[in-house]
Amino acid sequence: MGIKEVEPVQINVKEQFEARVSESVRDVFQVEELSLWYGTNQALNSISFSVKEKQVTAIIGPSGCGKSTFLKTLNRMVELNTNVQTRGSIIYQDVDVFDPKVNLVELRSAIGMVFQKPNPFAKSIFDNVAFGPKIHGVRNKKKLKEVVELCLKRVGLWDEVKDRLNDSALSLSGGQQQRLCIARCLAVEPEVILMDEPTSALDPISSAKVENLIEELKELYSIVVVTHNMQQAARISDHTAFFLHGELVEYDRTDRIFSNPQDQRTKDYVTGRFG
Numbered sequence: 001m002g003i004k005e006v007e008p009v010q011i012n013v014k015e016q017f018e019a020r021v022s023e024s025v026r027d028v029f030q031v032e033e034l035s036l037w038y039g040t041n042q043a044l045n046s047i048s049f050s051v052k053e054k055q056v057t058a059i060i061g062p063s064g065c066g067k068s069t070f071l072k073t074l075n076r077m078v079e080l081n082t083n084v085q086t087r088g089s090i091i092y093q094d095v096d097v098f099d100p101k102v103n104l105v106e107l108r109s110a111i112g113m114v115f116q117k118p119n120p121f122a123k124s125i126f127d128n129v130a131f132g133p134k135i136h137g138v139r140n141k142k143k144l145k146e147v148v149e150l151c152l153k154r155v156g157l158w159d160e161v162k163d164r165l166n167d168s169a170l171s172l173s174g175g176q177q178q179r180l181c182i183a184r185c186l187a188v189e190p191e192v193i194l195m196d197e198p199t200s201a202l203d204p205i206s207s208a209k210v211e212n213l214i215e216e217l218k219e220l221y222s223i224v225v226v227t228h229n230m231q232q233a234a235r236i237s238d239h240t241a242f243f244l245h246g247e248l249v250e251y252d253r254t255d256r257i258f259s260n261p262q263d264q265r266t267k268d269y270v271t272g273r274f275g
């Protein structure tokens with residue numbers, strides 16, 4: 001009787017390395033059993049997962065599944081709507097963001113937000129970026145100039161606008177306005193940037209610039225981005241959370257969500273079979 005040959009177990013060294021790196025990254029948010037209601041309409045149902053520090057986390061899912069609600073809950077902007085109730089916790093910097101003692105102004109400057117439609121103030125380019133630091137008490141003109149220049153450089157806009165800083169921000173193109181809004185967000189030195197479909201109102205070239213910028217910014221900031229664009233999520237994010245009907249179906253490294261999802265519903269969504 002011959003000895004049966006056993007198939008050698010394949011070890012994917014690269015995969016193991018990436019998994020190790022991913023596991024060793026610190027969490028910036030620990031979301032535990034988060035549920036949210038608008039009046040009687042439940043928009044989030046017992047969401048639990050951790051958002052990694054200095055990485056890009058994409059939130060994907062069909063329209064109405066709760067992506068924007070989840071994003072706005074991270075810095076409690078969702079409470080700007082009336083009749084919102086939450087349950088569960090979001091631990092950020094060892095504190096539950098729902099703790100009534102949390103200072104919301106500070107929370108929202110540490111966790112900044114960029115919206116789908118660029119929304120610069122009807123002020124000059126300079127004043128848009130200087131606005132946040134001024135509110136936080138920076139009065140020194142030299143310091144303000146430095147902050148404005150640094151932030152505009154960081155979003156790749158400085159060379160395009162350095163000779164017209166006093167022009168209205170509304171005179172910029174849509175793509176430039178979106179990068180200005182990101183610069184405005186950076187000026188208050190956030191740790192986290194939340195982005196709600198930041199490129200969906202932009203042309204392909206401006207979108208590509210913002211995508212490249214997101215890649216660069218993750219060196220310094222933790223980024224959570226809501227996107228309807230699967231290719232974009234696959235291109236720019238390290239981790240992806242797939243939401244459906246207010247629930248988290250699957251959260252994993254982006255490469256795994258797109259190449260080997262564990263849940264059939266994720267597979268159907270990322271392969272375009274629904275949504």
Ligand SMILES: Nc1ncnc2c1ncn2[C@@H]1O[C@H](COP(=O)(O)OP(=O)(O)OP(=O)(O)O)[C@@H](O)[C@H]1O
Nearest residue numbers: 038041043061062063064065066067068069070081
């Ligand atoms: N201000 C609000 N008041 C009442 N219900 C709301 C409010 N905002 C959102 N909802 C509801 O909460 C649910 C989740 O909405 P949300 O906007 O978070 O979904 P989404 O996944 O971001 O959708 P989309 O991709 O279309 O932007 C939906 O049922 C929506 O109708």
